Amino acid sequence: MKVIVVFGLAFVYVSASVHQDQPEIYHHNELQDISNVEIINGHNASPGQFPYQVRLFIKKSRKYFGCSGSLINHNWVLTAAHCTNGSDSVQVLLGGIESSDFRAKFLIKPKYIIIHEDWDDYYKLNDISLIRIPYIKYSEYIKPVNLPKIQRYYKTYVGFKAIATGWGDTSIASNSSPEILQYGTVKIINSKKCSDTFGNIKSSQMCTFASKISICFGDSGGPLVLFPSKVQVGITSFVPGNCSSPNGFTRVTSFLKWIKRHTGLPL
Numbered sequence: 001m002k003v004i005v006v007f008g009l010a011f012v013y014v015s016a017s018v019h020q021d022q023p024e025i026y027h028h029n030e031l032q033d034i035s036n037v038e039i040i041n042g043h044n045a046s047p048g049q050f051p052y053q054v055r056l057f058i059k060k061s062r063k064y065f066g067c068s069g070s071l072i073n074h075n076w077v078l079t080a081a082h083c084t085n086g087s088d089s090v091q092v093l094l095g096g097i098e099s100s101d102f103r104a105k106f107l108i109k110p111k112y113i114i115i116h117e118d119w120d121d122y123y124k125l126n127d128i129s130l131i132r133i134p135y136i137k138y139s140e141y142i143k144p145v146n147l148p149k150i151q152r153y154y155k156t157y158v159g160f161k162a163i164a165t166g167w168g169d170t171s172i173a174s175n176s177s178p179e180i181l182q183y184g185t186v187k188i189i190n191s192k193k194c195s196d197t198f199g200n201i202k203s204s205q206m207c208t209f210a211s212k213i214s215i216c217f218g219d220s221g222g223p224l225v226l227f228p229s230k231v232q233v234g235i236t237s238f239v240p241g242n243c244s245s246p247n248g249f250t251r252v253t254s255f256l257k258w259i260k261r262h263t264g265l266p267l
Contacts, residue, residue: 040170040214040243042182045097050165052145052232053181055102056131056221057091058083066177068166068222069131070145070232074138076263077131078145079221080235080250081119084129092133095141097181099167103141106133114262116255125202127237127250129221130262145223145232147252150260150267154253157188161227162208164236168218169243177218184213185227186247194246198238204254206234207246216243224249 045053054069054077069079069092077092084090087110095103108131116126136142148154165183186208194207201207208224215222215236224234234249260267 040184040216041212042170042178042184044178045165045181045183047097048141049097050181050183051095051139051141051143052223052225053097053165054079055093055096055099055167056083057093059088059090060086061088066167066218067220068168068236070223070235071136071142072147072232072259073144073263073265074135075132076265077133078223078232078235078252078259079129079131080237081115081127081129082121082124082237083221084113084131085115085119085121087113090131092131094136095139099177099179103139104136108133116258123202124238124248125204126255128235128255128258130259145225146230147259147265147267148231148233148256150256156190157206157226157233158190160188160233162186162188162224162233163227164208164213164215164219164222164224164247166215166219166222166236168220168222169216184210186210186213186224186245188233189246194248197240197246198248201248204251205237206249206251208234208249209245209247211245214243214245215239215247 052071056067058065067083069077072078090108092106093102112132114130116128118126170178189207189209191201194201219236222236223232225232233252237250238248256267
């Protein structure tokens with residue numbers, strides 16, 4: 001397999017409100033308003049457009065790194081293993097599209113994080129992780145994403161349109177991160193086309209292509225959601241070093257039983 005560049009761990013600074021001496025978990029605080037207000041060549045999201053989107057700040061060895069995730073029920077966030085692996089703590093932010101304005105915040109310690117037992121950092125296999133959060137009440141701005149149902153056989157989704165979301169870099173040249181959540185429409189492609197770029201792509205992975213839109217550093221762990229059904233089928237995992245297409249994802253249908261076993265969700 002050719003070298004795969006992981007892009008979830010783009011260095012960012014977080015609010016000074018996060019301190020090492022905070023309680024293990026702190027409950028969300030409700031804000032009174034949301035401001036009316038990237039993915040490379042993406043678009044600004046609108047308030048409540050992607051209520052399942054979660055922003056993550058991962059603390060590793062006194063540094064913070066940005067990733068994304070998706071809310072899958074009142075107590076669980078789905079993300080990539082390479083985001084949470086080796087973390088000292090994870091700040092989970094929900095209910096907002098601006099980089100510093102969220103309706104709910106939790107500080108999570110490693111004992112509340114479940115990383116797939118067969119996570120392979122070299123090949124980016126089983127790149128999936130779960131974060132348990134205190135019970136979060138749903139609202140217009142905080143809702144879970146839909147997951148596929150467990151079946152005997154699953155579609156490959158080749159040719160399907162999907163939406164990728166995240167706060168990752170919007171330009172590989174300027175290394176700039178957006179203030180507002182970005183989204184872009186992409187198409188799911190077959191593994192053969194993806195293997196031409198990355199080497200051997202496994203059945204538990206999937207790829208997308210778009211001529212001008214690409215995920216980039218800082219988008220890791222974010223959801224790939226079918227359009228218009230809004231079902232999450234991928235978790236952002238890997239990308240070429242120049243942040244171009246194709247982009248690589250963990251295939252969610254390969255891990256539905258794993259998710260059900262650890263969360264108890266009725267999939």
